[in-house]
Amino acid sequence: AQSVSQHNHHVILSEAASLELGCNYSYGGTVNLFWYVQYPGQHLQLLLKYFSGDPLVKGIKGFEAEFIKSKFSFNLRKPSVQWSDTAEYFCAVRVDKLSFGAGTTVTVRA
Amino acid sequence: GAGVSQSPSNKVTEKGKDVELRCDPISGHTALYWYRQSLGQGLEFLIYFQGNSAPDKSGLPSDRFSAERTGGSVSTLTIQRTQQEDSAVYLCASSPVGAYSYEQYFGPGTRLTVT
Numbered sequence: 001a002q003s004v005s006q007h008n009h010h011v012i013l014s015e016a017a018s019l020e021l022g023c024n025y026s027y028g029g030t031v032n033l034f035w036y037v038q039y040p041g042q043h044l045q046l047l048l049k050y051f052s053g054d055p056l057v058k059g060i061k062g063f064e065a066e067f068i069k070s071k072f073s074f075n076l077r078k079p080s081v082q083w084s085d086t087a088e089y090f091c092a093v094r095v096d097k098l099s100f101g102a103g104t105t106v107t108v109r110a
Numbered sequence: 111g112a113g114v115s116q117s118p119s120n121k122v123t124e125k126g127k128d129v130e131l132r133c134d135p136i137s138g139h140t141a142l143y144w145y146r147q148s149l150g151q152g153l154e155f156l157i158y159f160q161g162n163s164a165p166d167k168s169g170l171p172s173d174r175f176s177a178e179r180t181g182g183s184v185s186t187l188t189i190q191r192t193q194q195e196d197s198a199v200y201l202c203a204s205s206p207v208g209a210y211s212y213e214q215y216f217g218p219g220t221r222l223t224v225t
Contacts, residue, residue, distance in 0.1 A: 036216075101147070102151050
């Protein structure tokens with residue numbers, strides 16, 4: 001069965017710092033990849049997704065993610081975070097069903 | 111426009127009681143999903159409805175869990191004889207197209223607490 005691993009449970013950083021959240025998955029075939037975000041008190045929403053083509057995908061709010069097939073990874077990045085990026089971030093991988101990682105809580109200090 | 115709505119937002123129930131959780135998907139969305147989010151864990155897939163097809167129930171953790179979708183719209187997740195380990199946030203999502211690869215729009219969830 002496929003699995004999704006997010007390396008960091010909780011990340012704390014200051015505004016303007018760079019952010020990178022790791023995501024690895026276990027399936028070796030064709031996958032679709034997603035990052036979802038849940039801001040405090042809000043619904044889960046899609047940040048970005050990868051289906052095919054350019055492995056560097058750009059999402060909303062300045063986020064991007066890079067698909068590295070050889071490493072089974074889909075890490076999320078943002079060069080300069082803001083206080084409003086405080087949220088929980090979930091990586092998800094679709095083979096047949098959508099499988100989610102455990103999530104990473106990001107706290108940005110003003 | 112209106113998003114996915116779920117009710118109730120919070121439910122506290124005693125162990126052994128049955129509960130029903132409701133999901134209203136976005137109008138026109140043919141696919142509907144239920145997930146469970148337990149503390150410190152990711153979202154666990156429970157069940158998937160697509161149009162008139164037989165639902166994919168492969169994620170339901172036990173036969174105490176069941177779900178139906180009436181008229182291709184509203185869905186109800188029922189948990190019978192609740193146990194403390196059922197305590198979690200139950201999330202519903204819908205998408206305009208079947209197949210899991212399309213973006214899913216999530217509701218606010220129902221927080222279930224079994225005492």
